[in-house]
Amino acid sequence: MGLFDYFKKKDPSSSKPVYLDTVAQYRQFYDANQSQPLAFYGLIPYTENNSTPFHTAPYEQTLLVDFPFDTACVWEDIDDEQVAEEKINAVLYGNIPIAREGCGMYWILITTGRHQGEVWLLTDSGITPVAENLRLDAWKEQQVKSGNTFWYPAVKHWGPIENAFFLSHAPKKMAASGNDIFGTTSSMCRSCLDYLSRCAVKHQKEFFVTDPEGTRIFGTDGNIELIKN
Numbered sequence: 569m570g571l572f573d574y575f576k577k578k579d580p581s582s583s584k585p586v587y588l589d590t591v592a593q594y595r596q597f598y599d600a601n602q603s604q605p606l607a608f609y610g611l612i613p614y615t616e617n618n619s620t621p622f623h624t625a626p627y628e629q630t631l632l633v634d635f636p637f638d639t640a641c642v643w644e645d646i647d648d649e650q651v652a653e654e655k656i657n658a659v660l661y662g663n664i665p666i667a668r669e670g671c672g673m674y675w676i677l678i679t680t681g682r683h684q685g686e687v688w689l690l691t692d693s694g695i696t697p698v699a700e701n702l703r704l705d706a707w708k709e710q711q712v713k714s715g716n717t718f719w720y721p722a723v724k725h726w727g728p729i730e731n732a733f734f735l736s737h738a739p740k741k742m743a744a745s746g747n748d749i750f751g752t753t754s755s756m757c758r759s760c761l762d763y764l765s766r767c768a769v770k771h772q773k774e775f776f777v778t779d780p781e782g783t784r785i786f787g788t789d790g791n792i793e794l795i796k797n
Contacts (some may be wrong), residue, residue, distance in 0.1 A: 590679045590684055591664060595614050598611050598613065598614055606711045607668055608668070609667070609668035609670055612665050619665045620674045622659045622660050622674075624660070627664075630660050630661050633680070634662050634681035634682075635663055635679070636681075637658075638682070640695065640696035640697065641694050641696070642693060643656060644693065659695055662678060663688070669757050670756050670757035671737045671756060673691045673692075673757060675690070687702045687704060688702075716758065717758075739760040739777060739779075740760055748775045749777075750778075752778070753779075754779065756784075764777060764786045765792055774787060780797075
């Protein structure tokens with residue numbers, strides 16, 4: 569059931585859920601900005617189900633629970649594996665996904681709890697705010713102004729060395745291992761596309777990489793051709 573299908577079926581005489589205003593705000597924001605390049609793969613339609621690997625449970629379960637994080641949390645920094653798994657399993661509560669950056673990175677809008685109305689970054693490696701009290705309009709302004717890169721410093725120090733987060737992305741690791749034809753299960757992020765393009769030019773060797781968007785051919789002249797699925 570989609571997000572707004574769930575709201576339509578609610579009894580109008582029942583008490584108003586605390587998250588309803590925030591979700592309605594995103595609906596208006598999406599309708600006004602869906603054509604804007606506010607993330608590398610754009611905004612997520614509010615009618616879309618299971619739009620991230622994390623958000624797989626019904627909204628009638630997840631939106632009734634307060635958002636469980638107050639600060640950034642990097643999974644590999646948690647020594648106890650069980651605690652780390654519990655944190656990962658908790659990221660679906662109290663928020664809705666609103667945009668995709670690729671390589672397992674998503675923007676979420678917090679719908680309940682003390683951070684209600686804020687936009688955070690969710691990734692395969694962890695979750696974090698990227699600015700204090702970042703609201704939709706401020707997030708839009710920063711994304712447009714920076715070309716969708718203003719959030720890079722928020723993850724710069726994740727991992728054992730600087731920029732380890734970006735270096736750990738599967739397409740970069742495959743290319744660094746000498747592979748020039750491979751596939752990846754997640755749509756590639758901007759950083760990976762730039763990296764593979766530079767590799768093709770530097771080594772004067774074409775790279776052929778398939779992801780959910782299609783197959784990209786990275787030419788030795790720096791051009792990238794996308795053959796859609």
